[in-house]
Amino acid sequence: MYIRILGSAAGGGFPQWNCNCPNCTGVRTSSIRTSARTQSSIAVSADNKSWVLFNTSPDILSQLQSFDKLQPHRTIRDTAIVAILYVDAQIDHTTGLLMLREGCPHHIYCTDMVYQDLTTAFPIFSMLEHWGGNTIHTIACDGQSSFNIEKIEQLSFTAIHLDSKAPPYSLHRHNPHIGDNIGVFIKDNHSGKSLFYAPGLNVISDEVKSFMHQADCVLIDGTVWRDDELVKLKISNKLASDMGHLPQSGKGGMIEVLSDPKLNNSRKILIHINNTNPILNEDSEERKILIKNNIEVAYDGMDIEL
Structure with a gap:
């Protein structure tokens, strides 16, 4: 299995266009050792030829241009993307689909709740009907029903419900539903290797823990270092846990x-x-703590092979 990190940042990217936090100032002035990052997305393949795109960030065009394997090589109009899978309906995970309208219809995999959000509160699926629409495959997230994707049958996918938050515009924001957020367990049926992917995660349930323990690679929510990170910087009055993210530090x-x-x-x-996360500074004490605990920090262009 091949995994490409197309984008490794949270919403807004790094540096964020309107932010003067120590990290954003540091990357602009080259005063800290770090690298810029686009908004979160990955691509997964079994053969390095046909790829499943996880999420479509607002930075999707630059992400595709930076990865030769996703460039058109065969016909006058072409893509190596055989499917798109959404883990939620957040703006920073979905908006880029509008930039892919010339390729409609795409094969899209998502839960019923994500489909609902993307046809009502943020109706990008409905908007794209004018360009030929998309073929939607709704998926269960019971942690038991695995599915395959055409042209990439070597991989099996299992969706797991996550306790996190629906987007601010969702009808489910303050009324959580199963399927608002999912993690995905991906297994290569030839090699037996597996990946657990969950970029937005607030609570580690027993089910989530079980899938993490099975995985050869855990690619997981790294949004903030501390729960009150944004409050301390006077950026927001919300805790990370209020927004559906588990901080790295602290008990639990x-x-x-x-x-x-x-x-x-x-x-x-x-x-x-x-x-805002200090782990972006490669010389920070927080990064040293991660290294001591054998935890890596994703970066744009990172390749993982399992």
């Missing part, structure tokens, strides 16, 4: 979760990293 935080001995043989990588 992501570092503690990933330090489980059952994950000792797994590769552990943080993705969806907010511009």
Whole structure:
């Protein structure tokens, strides 16, 4: 299995266009050791030829241009993307679909709740009917029903419900539904290797923990270092947990979760990293703590092979 990190930042990217936090100022002035990042998205393949795109960030065009494997090579109009899978209906995970309108219809996999949001509150599916629409495949997220995708049958996909938040514009924002957010367990049926992908995660349920323990690589929510990170910087009055993200530090935080001995043989990588998170500074004490705990930080262009 091949995994390409197309974008590793949370919404707004890094640096964020209107932010003067220490990280954003540091990357603009080259005063800290770091690298710019686009908004979260990955691509997965079994053969390095046919790819499933996970989410379509607002930065999708530059992400596709940066990865030769997704460039048109065969016919006058062409793509190596055989399907798109959405883990939620957030703006920073879906807006880029509008930039792919010339390729409609796409094969899109999502839950009923994501389909509902993207045809009502943020109706990009409905808008794209004018360009030929898309073929929608709704998926269950019971943690038991695996599915395959045409042209990439070597991989099996299992969706797992996550306790997080629906988008602010969703009818479910304050009335959570199963399917608002999912993690995905991807298994290569030839090699037996597997990936657990969850860029937005607030609570580690027993089911989530079970899939993490099975995975050879855990690619997981790295949004913030501390729960009150945005409050301390006077950027917001909301805690990370209010927005559906589990911080890395503190009791029960992501570092503690990933330090489980059952994950000792797994590769552990943080993705969806907010511009305020000190782990973006490669010389920070927080980054040193991650290194000590064998936890990596995703970056744009990172390749993972399982």
